[in-house]
């Protein structure tokens with residue numbers, strides 16, 4: 001072993017020779033301890049990779065947003081929102097975040113299949129029992145998120161995913177890139193009401209107000225959860241696939257449908273609790289806190305009326321009866337399959 005003179009000049013750091021991140025050329029390791037295994041998916045601004053934490057063997061999800069000199073990255077903002085929500089049940093934990101390999105990187109808990117994948121897995125719609133169980137968890141998560149001064153503004157089934165390992169029965173909320181502080185962190189005052197805002201979030205599930213340019217607030221998150229629950233019950237919403245000459249007129253048309261007869265007709269075909277649910281959401285003022293307990297009670301009472309227990313037994317546990325499509329999470333990874341051995345090799 002060579003002993004170095006403590007007064008000598010320290011060795012120059014090893015230069016990072018890895019080329020900047022691209023999906024075709026991902027780095028082998030992140031922050032020295034997270035090894036990438038495969039690409040899970042790509043969103044509008046980031047790629048998400050499956051990774052393994054080398055010291056514990058735990059799976060993680062690693063989100064990359066390439067850094068461009070003239071584009072402001074969104075991932076540092078999303079990471080700050082996650083930091084504000086640290087410790088909230090149903091929000092994935094952040095293990096590390098920062099710039100590396102020419103990209104901004106966010107290492108977080110790996111989650112399981114999302115609700116949209118599970119809906120497809122269950123032949124396009126979920127049973128009322130499963131919808132009620134998911135709805136209760138969604139309301140609990142959103143209540144805690146709102147309590148930390150943040151609104152989500154992008155409620156959609158792709159952004160709710162089941163956990164993995166011991167959290168496999170619990171719903172989680174991910175992708176908070178459109179989240180916003182609605183309370184001033186120093187004064188605690190609610191943000192001001194504004195009109196003429198551009199569309200935000202996913203129009204299929206957005207509240208009616210958002211279509212008419214009103215600034216979204218807590219009431220719009222809970223209304224969007226109601227619309228998402230309607231979607232999960234029916235497997236489709238009346239404003240899907242409508243045709244309009246351009247995007248602004250399409251958004252307006254959907255907004256009119258949500259305010260008018262198509263929405264009222266949809267409610268008559270839906271379980272009775274939806275009526276008081278939307279009445280409550282639509283009676284709220286811009287800065288009023290929704291009554292989460294009342295909304296959860298509506299779902300609980302419907303469970304009771306049907307004689308159901310909250311037993312965490314979701315539709316996807318009986319794939320023989322309902323399943324048709326496999327969510328990506330459940331696809332067999334052939335790399336992990338042992339080659340079949342012949343009987344004489346075993347004996």
Ligand SMILES: Nc1ncnc2c1ncn2[C@@H]1O[C@H](COP(=O)(O)OP(=O)(O)OP(=O)(O)O)[C@@H](O)[C@H]1O
Pocket residue numbers: 040041042043044045046047048061092108109110111112114158174175177
């Ligand atoms: N923590 C996670 N665990 C497992 N899968 C994840 C995780 N985070 C994201 N994904 C998956 O990676 C894909 C892209 O992620 P995400 O939606 O967060 O990216 P995005 O760029 O923010 O997308 P969007 O276009 O919705 O804004 C999705 O399929 C999502 O389900």
